[in-house]
Amino acid sequence: NAGVTQTPKFQVLKTGQSMTLQCAQDMNHEYMSWYRQDPGMGLRLIHYSVGAGITDQGEVPNGYNVSRSTTEDFPLRLLSAAPSQTSVYFCASSYSRQAGVPQHFGDGTRLSIL
Amino acid sequence: AQSVTQLDSHVSVSEGTPVLLRCNYSSSYSPSLFWYVQHPNKGLQLLLKYTSAATLVKGINGFEAEFKKSETSFHLTKPSAHMSDAAEYFCVVIDTGRRALTFGSGTRLQVQP
Numbered sequence: 371n372a373g374v375t376q377t378p379k380f381q382v383l384k385t386g387q388s389m390t391l392q393c394a395q396d397m398n399h400e401y402m403s404w405y406r407q408d409p410g411m412g413l414r415l416i417h418y419s420v421g422a423g424i425t426d427q428g429e430v431p432n433g434y435n436v437s438r439s440t441t442e443d444f445p446l447r448l449l450s451a452a453p454s455q456t457s458v459y460f461c462a463s464s465y466s467r468q469a470g471v472p473q474h475f476g477d478g479t480r481l482s483i484l
Numbered sequence: 485a486q487s488v489t490q491l492d493s494h495v496s497v498s499e500g501t502p503v504l505l506r507c508n509y510s511s512s513y514s515p516s517l518f519w520y521v522q523h524p525n526k527g528l529q530l531l532l533k534y535t536s537a538a539t540l541v542k543g544i545n546g547f548e549a550e551f552k553k554s555e556t557s558f559h560l561t562k563p564s565a566h567m568s569d570a571a572e573y574f575c576v577v578i579d580t581g582r583r584a585l586t587f588g589s590g591t592r593l594q595v596q597p
Contacts, residue, residue, distance in 0.1 A: 374527075403584055410493070412574055412587030413528075428584060460527060462585075472518065473585060475527035 372396050376461050376476035383451045383483050391446040391479050393461030401464045402444040403473070406430065406457040413460060419444055451483045486511045486577045490588035498596045503562040505591045507575030510556065516578040517558045518585070519549055523571045534558060545569070570595045
């Protein structure tokens, strides 16, 4: 009964380093997305995917890349980390693109960029 | 574009007293609205959802919310607060263009003993 699994839970990077945040779901969900959470701003959408091989940009995509080679996995890549990317990152999934379908969230990855 | 505004960043209540967390929405058509809760260092959990069926929506843990189109509001209530309700609560609307969630800025609920 894993649901949405994010790894790592915590990470510290130096400016300019790259890394990949992993997200996997075992519910055969079609829709997956990445959000970042910053104090006082709620969650903001970075990228999303409506199925394997299909991705699109959200509200704050700059500095991040994604790919969706399988239904289960949706990794988020930071190409060259910047202090402004210090945040908590959440991956979410749902079984349908239809409005009203609730999303399942992972427990988050806490990322600090020095 | 759809948006939500949470009117209080912090709410403090005593255990056993009612809870009211306020949310107004902006949408050009009938929205899908949600309330999510986030406990410290955890992901988000769905409390309840409104998708144009009954205007009074009941959720988990005794929470409910009423959709009022005339007031463009979707306030979250609970008759009696419990210590375990202390968390951050997010009002959320579906961005139907992206099929993604648009979040309010959150309301931190404190429950005093």
